[in-house]
Amino acid sequence: MNERRGIERELKRGSLELIVLHLLAPGEAYGYEIVSKLTSQSNGTLEVTDGTLYPVLYRLERAGFVHVRWETPERGVPRKYYRLTEAGRHELAALTEEWTTFTKAMTKLLRS
Numbered sequence: 888m889n890e891r892r893g894i895e896r897e898l899k900r901g902s903l904e905l906i907v908l909h910l911l912a913p914g915e916a917y918g919y920e921i922v923s924k925l926t927s928q929s930n931g932t933l934e935v936t937d938g939t940l941y942p943v944l945y946r947l948e949r950a951g952f953v954h955v956r957w958e959t960p961e962r963g964v965p966r967k968y969y970r971l972t973e974a975g976r977h978e979l980a981a982l983t984e985e986w987t988t989f990t991k992a993m994t995k996l997l998r999s
Contacts, residue, residue, distance in 0.1 A: 903943045905986055906933070908971065908979040909951065915970035918944065944969055952978050961998065 910916065910924050918940055926934050947953045952975035959965040971979065 899935070899939075902986065903935070903939070904947060905979070905982040906989075907940070907947060908952065908975055909944055910980060911969055911971045911975070915956075915968045917966040917968050923970070928950075930985065945974065 892952065906925060907921060910921050910928075916924065918937060921944075922935060922937070922940060948955055948969075951972060953969045954972050956968050956970075957965050958968060
C-alpha cells in the first residue's frame with residue numbers, strides 16, 4: 888500500500904501545475920477556492936493541502952504564469968487572489984497538450 892501512495896504522490900506532483908493553471912483559466916481565485924474546486928471537480932479523488940498547493944502557486948508566480956493581488960475585505964482576513972497571465976495561458980496550453988499525448992500513449996499501452 889505504501890508503494891501505491893508513492894505513485895499517487897508522484898502523479899499529483901507531476902500534474903499539479905497543470906491542474907492549478909486549469910482551475911485558474913476561468914478567472915481568479917484564492918487558495919481555499921482552488922483547493923475546493925479541485926476536490927469538488929474531481930469528486931474527492933484529487934485532494935491537496937495548503938502545504939502542497941502554495942509552493943506550486945509560488946512557483947507559478949515566480950515563472951510569470953500567475954499574477955497575484957491582495958484584497959482586504961472590511962471584515963475578515965486579507966486574501967491573495969491568483970489569476971493567469973498571458974504566459975500562463977500559453978503554459979496551460981502546452982501542458983495540456985503534453986498531458987493529452989501522455990494519456991493517449993498510456994491508454995494505448997495498457998490496452999495492448
